[in-house]
Amino acid sequence: MKKETLIIGGGITGLSLAWELSCLGISSTIVEKAPFMGGHVSNFACKATQTCQKCGACQLEDYLSKVHKAENVDLMVSSTVDSLTQNGRDFKAMILQRKSMIVSDKCDDCGLCLKVCPVEGALFYPAFDSRLYISNEKCLNSIGVHCEICAQICPQGAVELQEKSREVETEVASIAICTGFSPYDPTQKLKFGYPRVPGVITSLELDSILRTGNFQSAAFGETPKSIAFIQCVGSRDPRSGTNYCSQICCGVSIRLARLIKNRYPDINLTIFYMDIQTFEREFDRTLDRAQSDINFIRAMPSEIHSDEDGFPRVVYHGGDETRQMALFDMVVLSVGIVPRDPDLPGSFPGLWKNRDGFIGSDDNGVDAGHPGIFVAGAAQGPKSISACVSHAILAASQIKRYLDRTMRGE
Amino acid sequence: MPKINLNELDPEFKHRVAEQPGGEGLKACFGCKACTAACPIQPIDKRYDPRKIIRMALLGMKKQVLESDFIWLCSSCYGCQEVCPQNVRFTEVMYAIKNLAAQEACIPxxxxxxxxxxxxxxxxxxxxxxxxxxxxxxxxxxxxxxxxxxxxxxxxxxxxxxxxxxxxxxxx
Structure with missing residues:
Protein backbone atom coordinates (compact mmCIF):
# COMPACT_ATOMS: atom_id res chain seq x y z
CA MET A 1 0.00 0.00 0.00
CA LYS A 2 1.24 3.41 -0.86
CA LYS A 3 2.43 5.48 2.06
CA GLU A 4 2.64 9.23 2.02
CA THR A 5 5.96 9.67 3.78
CA LEU A 6 9.13 7.60 3.87
CA ILE A 7 11.05 8.24 7.08
CA ILE A 8 14.69 7.21 6.86
CA GLY A 9 15.94 6.42 10.36
CA GLY A 10 13.98 5.06 13.31
CA GLY A 11 15.56 7.02 16.11
CA ILE A 12 13.79 9.43 18.41
CA THR A 13 13.30 11.89 15.53
CA GLY A 14 11.91 9.34 13.10
CA LEU A 15 9.54 7.87 15.68
CA SER A 16 8.23 11.19 16.93
CA LEU A 17 7.84 12.40 13.35
CA ALA A 18 5.87 9.25 12.46
CA TRP A 19 3.59 9.80 15.43
CA GLU A 20 3.02 13.47 14.66
CA LEU A 21 2.26 12.61 11.02
CA SER A 22 -0.07 9.86 12.12
CA CYS A 23 -1.94 12.40 14.27
CA LEU A 24 -2.29 14.59 11.19
CA GLY A 25 -3.66 11.60 9.27
CA ILE A 26 -0.56 11.05 7.17
CA SER A 27 0.67 7.49 6.75
CA SER A 28 4.37 6.72 6.88
CA THR A 29 6.97 3.98 6.64
CA ILE A 30 10.01 4.07 8.92
CA VAL A 31 13.11 2.39 7.53
CA GLU A 32 15.66 1.54 10.22
CA LYS A 33 19.06 -0.01 9.58
CA ALA A 34 19.48 -1.60 13.02
CA PRO A 35 17.51 -4.68 14.08
CA PHE A 36 15.49 -2.57 16.51
CA MET A 37 13.95 0.89 16.62
CA GLY A 38 15.27 3.63 18.85
CA GLY A 39 18.70 4.56 17.58
CA HIS A 40 21.19 6.06 19.99
CA VAL A 41 18.58 6.95 22.61
CA SER A 42 17.75 3.28 23.21
CA ASN A 43 21.14 2.97 24.95
CA PHE A 44 20.67 6.00 27.20
CA ALA A 45 19.89 5.69 30.88
CA CYS A 46 17.18 7.64 32.64
CA LYS A 47 19.15 10.27 34.53
CA ALA A 48 16.62 11.04 37.24
CA THR A 49 18.04 11.40 40.74
CA GLN A 50 15.33 12.11 43.30
CA THR A 51 13.73 14.32 40.72
CA CYS A 52 13.49 14.20 36.94
CA GLN A 53 16.53 15.73 35.29
CA LYS A 54 14.71 16.31 31.99
CA CYS A 55 17.19 14.35 29.91
CA GLY A 56 14.41 13.18 27.62
CA ALA A 57 15.50 9.53 27.34
CA CYS A 58 12.07 8.29 28.46
CA GLN A 59 10.39 9.98 25.49
CA LEU A 60 11.66 7.16 23.31
CA GLU A 61 9.60 4.47 25.03
CA ASP A 62 6.65 6.80 25.01
CA TYR A 63 6.87 7.33 21.25
CA LEU A 64 7.69 3.67 20.58
CA SER A 65 4.51 2.46 22.22
CA LYS A 66 2.45 5.17 20.51
CA VAL A 67 3.91 4.37 17.09
CA HIS A 68 3.39 0.63 17.57
CA LYS A 69 -0.28 1.28 18.24
CA ALA A 70 -0.71 3.71 15.36
CA GLU A 71 -2.40 2.13 12.38
CA ASN A 72 -0.90 4.12 9.58
CA VAL A 73 2.78 3.64 10.48
CA ASP A 74 4.84 0.81 9.01
CA LEU A 75 8.00 -0.13 10.87
CA MET A 76 10.78 -1.80 8.90
CA VAL A 77 13.82 -2.85 10.90
CA SER A 78 17.04 -4.26 9.43
CA SER A 79 16.29 -2.38 6.26
CA THR A 80 18.07 0.09 4.08
CA VAL A 81 16.93 2.30 1.24
CA ASP A 82 18.72 1.02 -1.81
CA SER A 83 17.62 3.51 -4.41
CA LEU A 84 15.42 6.53 -4.71
CA THR A 85 14.08 7.90 -7.97
CA GLN A 86 11.82 10.76 -8.79
CA ASN A 87 8.54 9.70 -10.33
CA GLY A 88 6.58 12.77 -11.29
CA ARG A 89 5.96 14.49 -7.98
CA ASP A 90 6.35 11.25 -6.10
CA PHE A 91 9.38 9.17 -5.30
CA LYS A 92 9.97 5.51 -5.97
CA ALA A 93 11.99 3.82 -3.25
CA MET A 94 13.60 0.40 -3.28
CA ILE A 95 13.99 -0.91 0.25
CA LEU A 96 16.16 -3.90 1.05
CA GLN A 97 15.23 -5.84 4.15
CA ARG A 98 17.34 -8.61 5.55
CA LYS A 99 15.98 -9.80 8.82
CA SER A 100 18.47 -12.23 10.26
CA MET A 101 17.54 -12.78 13.87
CA ILE A 102 17.86 -14.90 16.95
CA VAL A 103 14.47 -16.17 18.03
CA SER A 104 14.24 -15.17 21.66
CA ASP A 105 11.78 -17.95 22.57
CA LYS A 106 14.26 -20.62 21.56
CA CYS A 107 17.52 -18.95 22.64
CA ASP A 108 18.77 -20.14 26.03
CA ASP A 109 21.62 -17.63 26.13
CA CYS A 110 24.43 -20.20 26.05
CA GLY A 111 26.75 -17.80 24.21
CA LEU A 112 28.13 -20.40 21.79
CA CYS A 113 27.28 -18.29 18.73
CA LEU A 114 29.10 -15.30 20.23
CA LYS A 115 32.22 -17.43 20.63
CA VAL A 116 32.30 -18.71 17.07
CA CYS A 117 31.24 -15.59 15.18
CA PRO A 118 34.21 -14.43 13.09
CA VAL A 119 33.17 -10.77 13.06
CA GLU A 120 33.34 -8.68 16.20
CA GLY A 121 30.09 -6.88 16.89
CA ALA A 122 28.01 -8.88 14.42
CA LEU A 123 26.23 -10.49 17.37
CA PHE A 124 25.61 -8.09 20.22
CA TYR A 125 23.60 -7.28 23.34
CA PRO A 126 22.10 -3.78 23.25
CA ALA A 127 22.08 -1.88 26.54
CA PHE A 128 18.30 -2.01 26.89
CA ASP A 129 17.84 -5.72 26.32
CA SER A 130 19.31 -8.99 27.58
CA ARG A 131 18.60 -10.66 24.23
CA LEU A 132 21.14 -11.17 21.49
CA TYR A 133 20.74 -9.36 18.19
CA ILE A 134 22.37 -9.82 14.80
CA SER A 135 23.73 -6.66 13.25
CA ASN A 136 22.89 -6.81 9.58
CA GLU A 137 25.58 -4.29 8.77
CA LYS A 138 28.40 -6.33 10.24
CA CYS A 139 27.24 -9.90 9.56
CA LEU A 140 29.33 -11.46 6.81
CA ASN A 141 26.23 -12.36 4.80
CA SER A 142 25.61 -8.65 4.26
CA ILE A 143 28.73 -8.35 2.11
CA GLY A 144 27.87 -11.47 0.15
CA VAL A 145 30.08 -13.89 2.05
CA HIS A 146 28.25 -17.09 2.83
CA CYS A 147 28.55 -17.81 6.57
CA GLU A 148 26.26 -19.80 8.82
CA ILE A 149 28.61 -20.82 11.61
CA CYS A 150 26.31 -19.43 14.30
CA ALA A 151 23.27 -21.22 12.90
CA GLN A 152 25.14 -24.53 12.72
CA ILE A 153 26.49 -24.37 16.27
CA CYS A 154 23.28 -23.26 17.97
CA PRO A 155 21.92 -26.29 19.91
CA GLN A 156 18.44 -24.75 20.06
CA GLY A 157 18.18 -23.81 16.39
CA ALA A 158 17.38 -20.28 17.42
CA VAL A 159 19.43 -18.52 14.75
CA GLU A 160 17.45 -17.66 11.67
CA LEU A 161 19.75 -16.33 9.00
CA GLN A 162 18.36 -14.65 5.97
CA GLU A 163 20.89 -14.67 3.23
CA LYS A 164 19.04 -12.86 0.49
CA SER A 165 17.53 -9.45 1.03
CA ARG A 166 13.83 -9.03 0.52
CA GLU A 167 13.18 -6.24 -1.94
CA VAL A 168 10.28 -3.97 -1.23
CA GLU A 169 9.33 -1.36 -3.77
CA THR A 170 7.23 1.47 -2.53
CA GLU A 171 6.00 4.77 -3.80
CA VAL A 172 5.91 7.77 -1.49
CA ALA A 173 4.93 11.39 -1.84
CA SER A 174 7.56 12.79 0.51
CA ILE A 175 10.77 11.76 2.24
CA ALA A 176 12.03 12.71 5.68
CA ILE A 177 15.74 12.22 6.42
CA CYS A 178 16.09 11.46 10.13
CA THR A 179 19.42 9.69 10.00
CA GLY A 180 20.74 11.34 13.14
CA PHE A 181 24.39 11.66 14.06
CA SER A 182 27.52 9.62 14.68
CA PRO A 183 29.45 10.01 17.90
CA TYR A 184 32.91 11.52 17.49
CA ASP A 185 35.56 8.83 17.21
CA PRO A 186 37.98 9.54 20.10
CA THR A 187 40.68 7.27 18.68
CA GLN A 188 41.58 10.30 16.56
CA LYS A 189 42.81 11.96 19.75
CA LEU A 190 45.87 9.82 20.35
CA LYS A 191 46.86 11.80 23.45
CA PHE A 192 43.65 10.83 25.25
CA GLY A 193 44.60 7.17 25.02
CA TYR A 194 41.25 5.75 23.90
CA PRO A 195 41.03 2.73 23.77
CA ARG A 196 44.68 2.05 24.64
CA VAL A 197 44.56 3.13 28.29
CA PRO A 198 42.31 0.93 30.45
CA GLY A 199 39.53 2.84 32.17
CA VAL A 200 39.16 5.46 29.45
CA ILE A 201 35.65 5.22 27.99
CA THR A 202 33.27 7.47 26.10
CA SER A 203 30.19 9.11 27.54
CA LEU A 204 28.00 6.86 25.38
CA GLU A 205 29.63 3.79 26.89
CA LEU A 206 29.12 5.13 30.41
CA ASP A 207 25.49 5.84 29.53
CA SER A 208 24.91 2.24 28.46
CA ILE A 209 26.73 0.94 31.57
CA LEU A 210 24.32 2.92 33.70
CA ARG A 211 21.40 1.81 31.55
CA THR A 212 22.32 -1.86 31.95
CA GLY A 213 22.61 -1.59 35.70
CA ASN A 214 25.83 -0.93 37.48
CA PHE A 215 29.57 -0.98 37.16
CA GLN A 216 30.00 -4.55 38.41
CA SER A 217 27.86 -6.01 35.69
CA ALA A 218 29.76 -4.13 33.00
CA ALA A 219 33.00 -5.44 31.61
CA PHE A 220 34.68 -2.80 33.72
CA GLY A 221 34.71 -4.99 36.83
CA GLU A 222 34.41 -3.17 40.12
CA THR A 223 32.88 0.15 41.02
CA PRO A 224 35.34 2.98 40.48
CA LYS A 225 36.19 5.35 43.31
CA SER A 226 36.94 8.37 41.20
CA ILE A 227 35.69 9.37 37.77
CA ALA A 228 36.82 12.26 35.59
CA PHE A 229 34.84 13.68 32.69
CA ILE A 230 36.63 15.49 29.87
CA GLN A 231 34.46 17.88 27.91
CA CYS A 232 34.70 19.02 24.31
CA VAL A 233 36.33 15.86 22.96
CA GLY A 234 35.74 16.42 19.25
CA SER A 235 33.61 19.51 19.69
CA ARG A 236 34.81 23.05 18.95
CA ASP A 237 37.84 21.42 17.45
CA PRO A 238 38.82 22.74 14.01
CA ARG A 239 41.68 20.28 13.88
CA SER A 240 39.19 17.40 13.86
CA GLY A 241 36.98 19.29 11.43
CA THR A 242 34.31 19.89 14.05
CA ASN A 243 34.41 23.64 14.53
CA TYR A 244 31.05 23.82 16.30
CA CYS A 245 29.59 23.16 19.73
CA SER A 246 27.80 19.81 20.00
CA GLN A 247 25.34 21.44 22.43
CA ILE A 248 24.52 18.29 24.39
CA CYS A 249 27.74 17.13 26.02
CA CYS A 250 27.80 19.58 28.96
CA GLY A 251 24.26 18.58 29.88
CA VAL A 252 24.96 14.87 29.40
CA SER A 253 28.10 14.91 31.54
CA ILE A 254 26.58 16.90 34.35
CA ARG A 255 23.48 14.69 34.39
CA LEU A 256 25.56 11.51 34.30
CA ALA A 257 27.76 12.83 37.10
CA ARG A 258 24.76 13.68 39.24
CA LEU A 259 23.19 10.28 38.54
CA ILE A 260 26.42 8.56 39.64
CA LYS A 261 26.66 10.75 42.73
CA ASN A 262 23.10 9.82 43.54
CA ARG A 263 23.64 6.08 43.12
CA TYR A 264 27.16 5.94 44.59
CA PRO A 265 27.72 8.88 46.96
CA ASP A 266 31.32 7.81 47.66
CA ILE A 267 32.58 8.28 44.11
CA ASN A 268 34.64 11.44 43.61
CA LEU A 269 33.67 13.26 40.45
CA THR A 270 35.69 15.77 38.47
CA ILE A 271 34.75 17.56 35.26
CA PHE A 272 37.49 19.09 33.09
CA TYR A 273 36.07 21.77 30.81
CA MET A 274 36.97 24.75 28.61
CA ASP A 275 33.73 26.51 29.38
CA ILE A 276 30.27 25.20 30.11
CA GLN A 277 27.85 25.92 27.28
CA THR A 278 24.20 25.97 28.19
CA PHE A 279 21.48 25.50 25.64
CA GLU A 280 18.65 24.44 27.87
CA ARG A 281 16.09 26.32 29.83
CA GLU A 282 17.03 26.77 33.49
CA PHE A 283 20.31 24.98 32.97
CA ASP A 284 22.05 27.41 35.30
CA ARG A 285 20.12 25.93 38.21
CA THR A 286 21.23 22.40 37.30
CA LEU A 287 24.77 23.72 37.09
CA ASP A 288 24.54 25.42 40.48
CA ARG A 289 23.33 22.23 42.12
CA ALA A 290 26.03 20.20 40.38
CA GLN A 291 28.79 22.51 41.56
CA SER A 292 28.11 21.63 45.18
CA ASP A 293 29.12 17.97 44.83
CA ILE A 294 31.17 17.82 41.62
CA ASN A 295 34.66 19.22 41.26
CA PHE A 296 34.83 21.50 38.20
CA ILE A 297 38.31 22.20 36.82
CA ARG A 298 38.74 24.69 34.04
CA ALA A 299 41.56 23.08 32.08
CA MET A 300 41.85 20.78 29.11
CA PRO A 301 44.18 17.88 29.88
CA SER A 302 47.09 17.53 27.51
CA GLU A 303 47.47 13.81 27.93
CA ILE A 304 46.00 10.70 29.52
CA HIS A 305 48.36 7.83 30.09
CA SER A 306 48.38 4.63 32.03
CA ASP A 307 50.24 4.50 35.36
CA GLU A 308 52.12 1.43 36.66
CA ASP A 309 48.96 -0.14 38.05
CA GLY A 310 47.06 0.39 34.83
CA PHE A 311 44.89 3.32 35.92
CA PRO A 312 44.42 6.38 33.73
CA ARG A 313 46.49 9.38 34.76
CA VAL A 314 45.35 12.81 33.58
CA VAL A 315 47.96 15.53 32.98
CA TYR A 316 46.61 19.06 33.23
CA HIS A 317 47.59 22.57 34.27
CA GLY A 318 46.20 23.25 37.71
CA GLY A 319 44.83 26.46 39.14
CA ASP A 320 48.00 27.06 41.17
CA GLU A 321 50.17 27.36 38.03
CA THR A 322 51.70 23.93 38.44
CA ARG A 323 51.40 20.80 36.38
CA GLN A 324 49.12 18.26 37.97
CA MET A 325 48.94 14.55 37.35
CA ALA A 326 45.78 13.14 38.78
CA LEU A 327 44.95 9.45 39.01
CA PHE A 328 41.40 8.32 38.37
CA ASP A 329 39.76 4.92 38.22
CA MET A 330 37.77 5.91 35.17
CA VAL A 331 38.01 8.73 32.64
CA VAL A 332 34.98 9.54 30.54
CA LEU A 333 35.54 11.34 27.25
CA SER A 334 32.50 13.45 26.54
CA VAL A 335 32.39 12.92 22.79
CA GLY A 336 30.65 15.32 20.47
CA ILE A 337 28.18 14.94 17.63
CA VAL A 338 29.56 14.56 14.12
CA PRO A 339 27.44 14.37 10.99
CA ARG A 340 26.61 10.90 9.78
CA ASP A 341 27.00 10.45 6.08
CA PRO A 342 23.41 9.77 5.12
CA ASP A 343 24.48 8.20 1.82
CA LEU A 344 21.10 9.03 0.40
CA PRO A 345 20.66 6.83 -2.66
CA GLY A 346 19.74 8.63 -5.82
CA SER A 347 20.85 12.07 -6.86
CA PHE A 348 18.85 15.13 -5.95
CA PRO A 349 20.81 18.19 -6.96
CA GLY A 350 19.00 20.45 -4.53
CA LEU A 351 20.32 18.64 -1.47
CA TRP A 352 23.29 20.28 0.14
CA LYS A 353 25.43 20.10 3.24
CA ASN A 354 26.11 22.99 5.55
CA ARG A 355 29.54 24.23 6.62
CA ASP A 356 29.84 21.60 9.33
CA GLY A 357 28.81 18.69 7.11
CA PHE A 358 25.23 18.29 8.34
CA ILE A 359 22.34 18.16 5.88
CA GLY A 360 21.49 21.70 4.92
CA SER A 361 18.01 23.11 5.37
CA ASP A 362 16.11 26.19 4.31
CA ASP A 363 15.18 29.05 6.58
CA ASN A 364 12.25 27.07 7.98
CA GLY A 365 14.73 24.50 9.28
CA VAL A 366 13.34 21.33 7.68
CA ASP A 367 13.20 21.84 3.88
CA ALA A 368 16.20 20.01 2.46
CA GLY A 369 16.24 21.95 -0.81
CA HIS A 370 14.37 19.51 -3.05
CA PRO A 371 10.57 19.57 -3.20
CA GLY A 372 9.26 16.75 -1.06
CA ILE A 373 12.47 15.99 0.79
CA PHE A 374 12.69 17.09 4.41
CA VAL A 375 15.30 16.76 7.12
CA ALA A 376 14.73 16.55 10.86
CA GLY A 377 16.65 15.95 14.06
CA ALA A 378 20.37 15.59 14.55
CA ALA A 379 20.91 14.95 10.83
CA GLN A 380 20.45 18.69 10.38
CA GLY A 381 22.72 19.79 13.24
CA PRO A 382 23.58 18.92 16.85
CA LYS A 383 20.42 18.56 18.93
CA SER A 384 19.32 17.22 22.28
CA ILE A 385 16.52 14.66 22.55
CA SER A 386 13.83 17.25 23.22
CA ALA A 387 15.18 19.49 20.45
CA CYS A 388 14.95 16.52 18.07
CA VAL A 389 11.33 15.94 19.07
CA SER A 390 10.38 19.58 18.56
CA HIS A 391 12.21 19.61 15.24
CA ALA A 392 10.23 16.52 14.21
CA ILE A 393 6.99 18.30 15.12
CA LEU A 394 8.05 21.23 12.93
CA ALA A 395 8.90 18.82 10.13
CA ALA A 396 5.51 17.13 10.48
CA SER A 397 3.72 20.45 10.06
CA GLN A 398 5.78 21.32 6.99
CA ILE A 399 5.22 17.88 5.43
CA LYS A 400 1.49 18.23 5.98
CA ARG A 401 1.59 21.61 4.31
CA TYR A 402 3.56 20.24 1.37
CA LEU A 403 1.25 17.26 0.91
CA ASP A 404 -1.82 19.50 1.05
CA ARG A 405 -0.31 21.75 -1.59
CA THR A 406 0.61 18.90 -3.94
CA MET A 407 -2.81 17.36 -3.43
CA ARG A 408 -4.36 20.59 -4.65
CA GLY A 409 -1.98 20.39 -7.57
CA GLU A 410 -0.08 23.59 -6.87
CA MET B 1 48.86 39.39 40.77
CA PRO B 2 50.60 42.37 39.15
CA LYS B 3 48.32 45.15 38.01
CA ILE B 4 47.96 45.93 34.32
CA ASN B 5 47.95 49.59 33.34
CA LEU B 6 45.37 49.92 30.60
CA ASN B 7 46.97 53.10 29.26
CA GLU B 8 50.11 51.21 28.41
CA LEU B 9 48.34 48.55 26.36
CA ASP B 10 48.62 48.56 22.59
CA PRO B 11 45.32 47.42 21.05
CA GLU B 12 47.01 46.98 17.67
CA PHE B 13 49.52 44.48 18.98
CA LYS B 14 47.38 41.35 18.53
CA HIS B 15 46.60 42.35 14.95
CA ARG B 16 50.29 42.81 14.24
CA VAL B 17 51.10 39.37 15.61
CA ALA B 18 48.23 37.86 13.61
CA GLU B 19 49.53 39.53 10.44
CA GLN B 20 52.85 37.75 10.74
CA PRO B 21 53.21 34.44 8.91
CA GLY B 22 52.29 31.76 11.46
CA GLY B 23 50.61 34.20 13.82
CA GLU B 24 47.15 33.81 12.24
CA GLY B 25 45.78 31.44 14.87
CA LEU B 26 46.42 33.75 17.84
CA LYS B 27 42.90 35.15 18.09
CA ALA B 28 41.25 31.69 18.07
CA CYS B 29 42.48 30.82 21.58
CA PHE B 30 39.85 29.66 24.11
CA GLY B 31 42.29 29.63 27.01
CA CYS B 32 41.75 25.91 27.72
CA LYS B 33 45.30 25.43 29.07
CA ALA B 34 46.01 22.27 27.07
CA CYS B 35 49.16 23.89 25.61
CA THR B 36 50.48 24.83 29.05
CA ALA B 37 49.87 21.30 30.29
CA ALA B 38 51.86 19.91 27.34
CA CYS B 39 54.77 22.37 27.46
CA PRO B 40 58.10 20.93 28.65
CA ILE B 41 59.46 24.40 29.55
CA GLN B 42 56.62 25.55 31.78
CA PRO B 43 57.41 23.23 34.74
CA ILE B 44 61.01 24.51 34.68
CA ASP B 45 60.33 28.21 34.24
CA LYS B 46 56.91 29.38 35.37
CA ARG B 47 57.22 32.62 33.39
CA TYR B 48 57.02 30.70 30.13
CA ASP B 49 53.32 29.83 30.07
CA PRO B 50 51.89 29.56 26.53
CA ARG B 51 48.36 30.39 27.61
CA LYS B 52 49.56 33.49 29.48
CA ILE B 53 51.70 34.67 26.57
CA ILE B 54 48.65 34.43 24.28
CA ARG B 55 46.54 36.28 26.83
CA MET B 56 49.19 39.00 27.17
CA ALA B 57 49.41 39.36 23.39
CA LEU B 58 45.62 39.56 23.08
CA LEU B 59 45.46 42.18 25.83
CA GLY B 60 48.08 44.21 23.99
CA MET B 61 50.87 43.97 26.56
CA LYS B 62 53.40 44.59 23.82
CA LYS B 63 56.19 45.94 25.99
CA GLN B 64 55.95 43.14 28.55
CA VAL B 65 55.94 40.48 25.81
CA LEU B 66 58.55 41.79 23.40
CA GLU B 67 61.04 43.07 25.98
CA SER B 68 60.85 39.92 28.09
CA ASP B 69 63.49 37.24 27.89
CA PHE B 70 61.05 34.35 28.44
CA ILE B 71 59.70 34.44 24.89
CA TRP B 72 63.07 33.09 23.80
CA LEU B 73 62.71 30.01 26.00
CA CYS B 74 60.46 28.10 23.58
CA SER B 75 62.07 24.78 22.70
CA SER B 76 60.06 24.48 19.44
CA CYS B 77 58.94 20.96 20.38
CA TYR B 78 55.48 21.59 18.88
CA GLY B 79 53.86 19.86 21.88
CA CYS B 80 51.45 22.76 22.34
CA GLN B 81 50.49 22.70 18.69
CA GLU B 82 49.77 18.99 18.94
CA VAL B 83 47.18 19.29 21.73
CA CYS B 84 45.53 22.59 20.76
CA PRO B 85 41.88 21.98 19.80
CA GLN B 86 41.52 25.42 18.24
CA ASN B 87 44.49 25.09 15.90
CA VAL B 88 46.25 28.16 17.31
CA ARG B 89 49.63 26.73 16.22
CA PHE B 90 51.37 28.28 19.16
CA THR B 91 54.94 27.39 18.15
CA GLU B 92 54.39 29.39 14.96
CA VAL B 93 52.85 32.21 16.99
CA MET B 94 55.98 32.20 19.11
CA TYR B 95 58.12 32.60 15.95
CA ALA B 96 55.91 35.53 14.90
CA ILE B 97 56.34 37.15 18.29
CA LYS B 98 60.09 36.61 18.23
CA ASN B 99 60.30 38.12 14.75
CA LEU B 100 58.43 41.18 16.01
CA ALA B 101 60.79 41.39 18.97
CA ALA B 102 63.74 41.30 16.59
CA GLN B 103 62.18 44.12 14.54
CA GLU B 104 61.89 46.11 17.75
CA ALA B 105 65.52 45.40 18.62
CA CYS B 106 64.60 43.38 21.66
CA ILE B 107 67.03 40.53 21.10
CA PRO B 108 68.73 39.13 24.17
Missing part, protein backbone atom coordinates in the same frame (compact mmCIF):
# COMPACT_ATOMS: atom_id res chain seq x y z
CA UNK B 109 72.55 39.55 24.21
CA UNK B 110 73.16 35.81 23.85
CA UNK B 111 71.44 35.73 20.49
CA UNK B 112 73.28 38.81 19.24
CA UNK B 113 76.54 37.08 20.09
CA UNK B 114 75.42 34.00 18.21
CA UNK B 115 74.61 36.15 15.18
CA UNK B 116 78.05 37.68 15.08
CA UNK B 117 79.67 34.25 15.48
CA UNK B 118 77.59 32.95 12.60
CA UNK B 119 78.60 35.91 10.46
CA UNK B 120 82.27 35.59 11.32
CA UNK B 121 82.73 31.82 11.18
CA UNK B 122 79.72 30.46 9.35
CA UNK B 123 78.85 28.37 12.39
CA UNK B 124 77.93 28.91 15.99
CA UNK B 125 81.42 28.21 17.30
CA UNK B 126 84.88 28.74 15.89
CA UNK B 127 86.64 25.74 14.31
CA UNK B 128 90.40 26.24 14.68
CA UNK B 129 93.57 24.32 13.93
CA UNK B 130 93.20 22.33 17.13
CA UNK B 131 89.86 20.76 16.18
CA UNK B 132 90.94 20.05 12.62
CA UNK B 133 94.14 18.32 13.75
CA UNK B 134 92.09 16.09 16.03
CA UNK B 135 89.76 15.26 13.13
CA UNK B 136 92.73 14.45 10.92
CA UNK B 137 94.04 11.96 13.50
CA UNK B 138 90.83 9.94 13.45
CA UNK B 139 90.56 10.18 9.67
CA UNK B 140 87.88 12.84 9.30
CA UNK B 141 88.14 15.60 6.69
CA UNK B 142 88.87 19.11 8.02
CA UNK B 143 86.02 21.55 8.44
CA UNK B 144 86.19 24.58 6.21
CA UNK B 145 84.30 27.63 7.42
CA UNK B 146 82.12 29.19 4.76
CA UNK B 147 81.74 32.50 6.47
CA UNK B 148 81.26 34.33 3.17
CA UNK B 149 77.84 32.67 2.63
CA UNK B 150 76.63 34.02 5.91
CA UNK B 151 78.08 37.40 5.18
CA UNK B 152 75.49 37.66 2.40
CA UNK B 153 72.69 36.32 4.62
CA UNK B 154 73.53 38.59 7.55
CA UNK B 155 74.51 41.95 6.10
CA UNK B 156 76.31 44.51 8.21
CA UNK B 157 73.60 46.48 9.89
CA UNK B 158 72.63 47.26 13.37
CA UNK B 159 69.13 46.02 14.06
CA UNK B 160 67.03 49.15 14.00
CA UNK B 161 63.56 49.61 15.32
CA UNK B 162 60.92 49.67 12.63
CA UNK B 163 59.98 53.39 12.77
CA UNK B 164 56.41 52.75 11.59
CA UNK B 165 55.40 50.77 14.65
CA UNK B 166 57.68 51.93 17.41
CA UNK B 167 56.00 55.14 18.53
CA UNK B 168 54.29 53.66 21.57
CA UNK B 169 57.16 51.43 22.34
CA UNK B 170 59.78 53.54 24.04
CA UNK B 171 57.63 56.39 25.26
CA UNK B 172 56.41 54.54 28.28
Missing amino acids: PGLTAQRSLLKKHGRLYEVGEFENEKRLKIGLPPIIEHAEDFDVLLPDQTVEKDPGHSSTFHNS
